[in-house]
Every structure is written in C-alpha cells, then in structure tokens.
Amino acid sequence: MKMSMFPSFHQPLAGCDYRALEFFHFQTVSCFGPKAGDFLLHAAYHDATVRVAATALGSLHRAFVRDDDGPAVQSGLTRHALQQYSCAIHLALNQIPVTEGQSTDSILIMCVLFFCFESLQGHFRNAVQHGIAGLRILKQREERFLNEGIVACLPPSIVRLMFVTIENQMLEVDWQSYLPVSIQSTLLSPSKLPPVNLEDTPTLQQLSDSFQFCYNQYLKFLYLSQTPKSVELVQILQQNQAYYAQIRQHMHAWSAKFDAFLEAHVQTNQNEADRMTIKHLKMWRKMIGIFLSMDAPPSHGGLDRFASEFRSILCLAEDLINSSAGTPASKSKPSVSVQPARQQQNTLPPILPKAETSSSSSIPPSSSSFVLSLGLVPLLWIVATSCRHSHIRHRAIDLMSRSRRREGVWDSVLFSKLARKMVTMEEEAAGLAKGAMYEPADLPISARTNAVAGEFCEGRQGKVEFFRDETKLWEEVIQW
Template identity: 25%
Template structure:
C-alpha cells in the first residue's frame, strides 16, 4: 500500500464518528441575552421569533395570524444629572455624572461581548456613528468626531426648528475650528441628541444588525454632561475682553442655554440668556461711547437674531409662569428714562434690521425677521411701561396708557396684511413640508402676540371671548402642523399601515383615539406650536376649542426651547377643571388627563389635518360617538369662575409642578377668594 492510500484511510477513519459515547464532543448552548421584542404570538408560545415583517416565520408555518409587535414605551425628555467639577476646577479631570434621579426609559444592560440583535421594527433612518473621519483642521478625538458629525448632519437641523438659520448650520460649525468652548458645546448637544434618538427607537435597543457597546443611552448621556462641563470651564477660564472672546462667550451662552432647555433645566437656561443679554448690551454701550460715525453691531446678524429669539422666548415664558427674582428676564436697561414709543429708538435696537414693513413680504425669511423685530420692540415697550406703574394688577397696564401703544397696533396690522399672500401660498403644491409648516407656525405666534398685547390693558377675563375666531385659527393651524408631521412619520416608520405596531397601543382616553402615535419626542431651540396652544388652553372658554388645544399639546412629547408640551397640557387641563367644574369643586382634587375615564368629542374622523386635507388622524369612527358628561352644551363661563395662572413652580426633570391660580385684575396684597393651588406629577 502506497503512502497516498494510507493517508486516505487515516483521514476517513478520523472523519467517522466515534462509537464510544464518552469521547463524543459535548454540545454547549450558546449564551445570548433574552430578546423581548418578538411578536405577540411567539411571546405567548415562548418560542424564538425572527421578527420578519409583515409576518414572522413561526406564524406562517403554524398558519396563525401574526398580531404584530408590542410598541415601545413612550419616551420623555431627560432627567437631571449633576456634574462635576464645578466651573473653575480642572477641566482635565474625569467627570462622572450622577445617575438620573428618575430614569424615563430604563436602558438595557450592557453586555460584555458583542451579540447579534433583532432587526428594527421599522425602517427608521438613524444617524450612524461609525463612518466619521475627523478633519485634520479640527482637534477632535475619534469619539468627539462622531458626535460632531451627528450635530452637523442632524442636531443642527433639529435645533433650527421649522425655520432655516445660518447660525446652526454655518456659524457654529465654523467656530468649532478655533474655539474650545463652542467645540465642547457642539459635542455635548450631539451626544444629547443621540441619547434622545436611542430612547425613541422602535423597538428600543435594536437600531442596527449588531450590538455596539459604545452605542448606549448611558454612554451618550455621560459624554453629553462631560462636555457640557468642559464648555463651561472653557468659558470661565478665558477672561479676555477682546472682540473675538466676547463673541465666543455670546455664542456659548446660546449653546449652553439650549442644552439646559433640552434637559428641562429652565433656571440655568434663563441665567445663560440673562448673561448673554447683559454682555451684548455692555458691548453695544462700549461701541456707542467710542463715538464711531455709525456704530455697527459687534457681532454678525445671525447671532443677534438668535439672541432676539431667545429673549422673546424667555420673556414669554416669564409672562406665562411669573417666575420670581432672579429668574426675571429684562429686555430693557435698568436706567431707562422714559417708555420707548414705537417711533423711537429707546433702548438698544434688536438688530440692524430696522426697515419699515413692506406692502408685501417677498420671502418667509423677511417676514420672520420683521415679526421678531416688532415682537421684541413690543415686549420692551410693555416692560418699560410696567416700571412706571405701581400698585397695578399682575400683567395689566392701566387703560389710560393704551394710547401709547396705538402705533404698535398699526404696525401689527401692516405685518398681517403683508403676510397674507405667503399665508395663502402654503397650500400650493410647490411648497415643501418644512416651508408650509413654518408659515403656519409663524402665523400662530403672530396671532398669539396680538391677543396678549391687546389684553395687556384689560383686567377682565371675559374680554378674551372676543378673540374666539383667533383661537380657532390657532387650533386650525396647529392641526395642520401636527397632522402633516404625523402623516410623514407614519409613512416613514410604518410603510404598511395594516401591520403597524404603534396602533396596538391602548387608546388615549382624553384625546379620544386621535393621538399622533408615530411622532417621536423632539426638541428645537426655536418657536413652535406650544406657546400659542398654551394660550388657547388657558384663555379660551369655548369648551370644544379648548379641548382641541389640550389634545394637540398632548399628541407628542415636544419641547420648544423652554416650553414643554406636557406641562402646558396639564396646566390647561387644570384651569379647565376649575372653570368648568361644579361649584363645590375647589380645584385641589386634581385629576390628570391620563386618569379620565371619558372621552371628549374633539375632532371627527374626517377632520382634515393639513392644507387641502392632505393629512388625517388614523382613528375609528365609532370612537367619536361618546360625549362626556356636563359638556353637552357650550355655555358661557361666568366671570366669577374664571381664573388666571398666577405662579408656577415646576421641575421638568422630576415631572412635578405646583400651580397657583387666582383672579385677574386684583392688586397684589388684596385677598383673593378664587385662589387655588395644586401639585401634580406626570
């Protein structure tokens, strides 16, 4: 037998299984984490589900109807995480953020080895953190580069809201090349955005085919707070008074205020805005004292616009919730000598855009700049007037001063007329979804500003009834915005409506099946729909319109700057229960909207939620037949039952609020029989 034959015999014997059982290799079960995202049938049968869409393999083989997959828990904005070190300590120290006080979504445990996860339930577009190649001109390490890319591609657009702005997409990114404070702030916001994205996955924890230990909620959360602290330290450690250093501090104030608003910490956000406004006023005063022939703005127009919008946002927040000192935002210098009339230049100008309102606005951007300028001038005017009035009701100026604001009424009317062609054009097929939404949002805020300015001289809540058509217009525009957003989100996340896992969620009893289930939690630094809807929910006494506003506030977890939709919805609902309740209901026994067992006839099944009816709620017709008790008619609420918000102390991180309401028109210090106080959590 030659060598080749002997080799073949030995190989064939080695390949044959051994007859001795003790020598056979023992099979070991592969250790993998439990997966809880299978379909309902497989979970009941306790078998492995491959999560195929629209039907899993097990259901097809057993000839069962695949009933779908459980929806993810509804996420919310983040809780407080205290950080170290405090400003002034070494920025090189490792910062370990404390665990959140009450986690909103429990993050999955971090496995020690990479494992294969289930596929995502919907083809959502998530930002990748694996393809970034840092530019040589940016001093980023690989991890920071990933978050910078995320900010550039996604976060900047989210922060811009419904309006395009060069501040987020150009100015901030350019400063990252040279300023450490801006660079750290951008990384912090990018990591925070990634945290929100991970918390809103469907199903949670399965954004990709393979598990990445670094792509975890807690990891992004820690990075965000570490770089937030580094950004504060970088600002504190730069005492220079040069023009570039002042510009950096102004820009850092905007970014850090957005970070604080993002996590629901409104007091530090107000402090950041106050610091920025004081610095901007100081720089402007220095340039005026330099006796320049035409003292131009110390920073570019985009940064001035950002501070204008943040100032308007913070001032409206203060006017709605009546914060105590030192969280009161002032737009005018303390040394004002006389109230500025519409035709004067009292105080420092908002921006270099001081042109007259045209007959017709050429672009939406022009209309937005004109309204920002006018709105900020009105706020400065009323703020200054209040400094000259003593012993007057909260938020009310004497009627004798109304003549000084007549010039603003003319300017508001001119703006409204110039904006009409743009408002009518939003139904045109050529308009993009973002532009259509921006037009509606701008009009909503203009209506809100007009109502509040008109009511500054009225001490009677009954006067709000004259604005019912305006309240209805706000609700109609908000319905367009949310309806179009829900339609786009449903088409993106659930292309096949017959196999939509989000429809299996329990019905929203207060909203009567009209909840926008596909819209994820969102944050933007710009104005939106929450402030106007809050005004409708608290000031409109029409039972149907008010309920529509509260419903729209609760359709998604939405935070626009410091305005939180869920807090606004709860405040509006509490005011409604006091004013529409029985005489023996003192408002102390507060029941949140989620605890109600009845539905409200808010919108019909065929109610269009977009221009031309291009978006509708996905609802059932039979759910609209239920009428809640005590709301079959729309009787006028008498003046003696109407109240206004007098103080709100809240913590968005713990989801807890204490509200106080009372009578409009009472001078501070007088006894108020309508005072009501409640504390609630959500």
C-alpha cells in the first residue's frame, strides 16, 4: 500500500517505510534530546538521503523496543531496517569525498544515524568506526573554515554537539584500539571553537549543552594522561593541561548558574522531559565534582571517601529508572522509551498524523530503551567499579541489569555483567564470603582490580581484560 509523500521525495512511501518514519518521528528523535531531535526531524523531512537513514533507524529502533512482539514481527522489522541501512550506506558513500563548496551536513547527520543504528544492533565496533569517520570530517571542516575565517560555512552547532556526545562515549570506553595513529592528534586536540557561552540566565538546554563540552575536555585530558604518547600527543596533552586548569573554574561557574536555574524554576512546574534532564545534570555534576576534587587520574583508593556522593547518585538514578518504567501506556498516544513524546513544531510539514490522534502509532510499553545523550549507564558503571562499599556497588549493578538501557555503545546488561565479574574477583581476592557486607577498609588495595581493558570485536562480541597493578588477572571473549 502506498502512503503519503514527503517533500522532495518523488515516489510514494510504501507502508513499511511510512511506519518506520512514523516511529522515527514520534519516538526515535526524542532519544537525542529536544534540540537535536528537532534538527534531525527537519533533516529527515527535507533531505531524501537522510530520510533513508532515518527509515532504517526508525525500523530497527521499533524492533528494539518492541522485543515482546514475537520472532516473526521482529524478523520483518529487522530485515527492512537492514535493507534501508544498506541503501543509506550506498548513498553516503556517493557523497564522499566532499567536493569544493559542498555542504557536509547530510553526511555528518548520516554518520550520527549510522552510529545509532550499529549501536542498536549491538555492533559496537562498527558504531565507533562511524563515529570516528564523522568526527574526522567535522574536525577537518572546522579547521579549514576557521583558518579561512569563513565562520558561516561551519557545520551547525547542534551537529557539533551530537558529535561531542559520541566522542564522549568513545573516550569513556577507550577508543585507542580503533583510532588510527595518523589522526589521533586531529581528534584529541582541544577544539578551536569556544564552548557554549552561558548567558546570565541560561535555559536548561544551554546548561546541558555547556556541561557536555566541559565534560568532553575533561575526558580528553584524562585519556591523554593515561595513554602512551608520541611527541605530538605530549604537546596536545600540554594544551589540554592548560585548559584543564580552567575546567574547575568553568564547572564552578556552571554549577552556580545551574543552582540559580533550579531556584528560579519550581521543578513541579517543569514538564517530564525537563525534570529528567535536571536529574541527569544533578547526577553528572556530582560525579564530575568528585573527580575534579582529585588529581587526574585518581590515585588508588582515592574514591573511598565518596560513599555518600555515590549513594546520592544512585538515588537519582533509581528515581529515573522507576519513573521511566512506570509511565503508563496509552492506546491513543505513543509511549516513549526514554523521554516523553515531544510536541511537534508547527513549522514542520503536516505529513504524519499528530501523536494525539494517531491510532497506528500506538506502541505497547517497551522493556528496552535507547538514548543518545547524557545517560545513566556510565555513572552506574563508575559507582559499581570504583566504590568499595558492598551495598552501594551491588545496588549499582542491580540498577544496571534491570534498567535494560542502551545508551549508544553503553549497554546496561553487558556492563552490569562485566561489573559483576570485576566485583566478584575483588571479593574473592580479599577472602570475603559471597554476599558479605564490607567497606573499603575490608578490601585492601592488593585485592582490587584497578583496570578493565575492553575491545569491541566484529559483530556482537568483544574481548575484555582485568588488571591489578599492571598484572593481567583474567581475559575473556564475551558475546551479547
């Protein structure tokens, strides 16, 4: 059956394409946050090439969250997604190399969508490769146009922000295994563009964007300070060190404006999406505050004194997980897997039915969720692997395992298993009985696993190694 046509699209949409785009419209874009979601939705409406990638992602996302539909439905959605993905890859390759005067916006957007598609498949190595490809193009364009003084030709700031989110994830999971030495200096150099400048009374979106950029610079510094460095990377580390001296000042100023925002806006008057953003920012502020209060990288045992902070983070995380799981489904509205359904902008073409009146877009409660923004899983991983209070770390693992969240390359089920393995190894090394309660003093430094090195392999598998004082304790190939 043929459905309505999109602007700039010269053939009617088949039913499966329409439903995939409908899901992308009402569900997938909310996984990126309101600002990025509006941008991606506009791109999918007006760029036929991006639309194919959006169709692929919408179909796969639909299969991911509707994991109780049965194998036949799942197989059909996935098969359609893979067909559209293959077509989108072909269209993207036809745009490379970018010719003189040609915009890179479409190819950059497609790299973001491809990153998400491969993440949803669980093919995390491929996702990282798409992220690196997009970052490389973005950095090269920034370098060129800034040197030429053509600021108007720079990619949109929201594209830059989406790649900051992707870059943060890759720095968190250690992308050294995937990053060619020839472009390390390009990607790890501090950006020549200023971070988001906060006004005297910033919006919540501006506060969130500003935090992401500060966090990105901290991660780059932390990554470089722990990585074997060439002469060129040593120079980059020195540049980051100069910036790191300002990060604490930036975070202090950011924190003051965040507190002022909270005082000026009663949270009960915030919509659900804003309340979730506020809780995320509270958690991340507390975690970054812990690390900025110490040297980088933190010393062994340096995190033992932050039990109350870790406990506060877990309370906020549990509130978010429970509120997401407890959102009632509606037969007349689509239920959003991560954030509430967004009000569509009046400036968008009325191609798809409104969420309030669309019966075909109703979606049963999902048991899995996907998001590409500030997430929960990295925080829970840090608490589980860095806090040596038994109750706190096991609670973090439990929250990870039952949240069933995939935040880009951070999969809650996978990382909860890795955290549980690491915690078990430490408890056994300390001679603690299974299920015993303990505090940091009961877990000597000599029993602690101080490094976990992982590498995503082809498909849905990876290699993980656990170290104690540079001695490999365990190596395992895992599948998910």
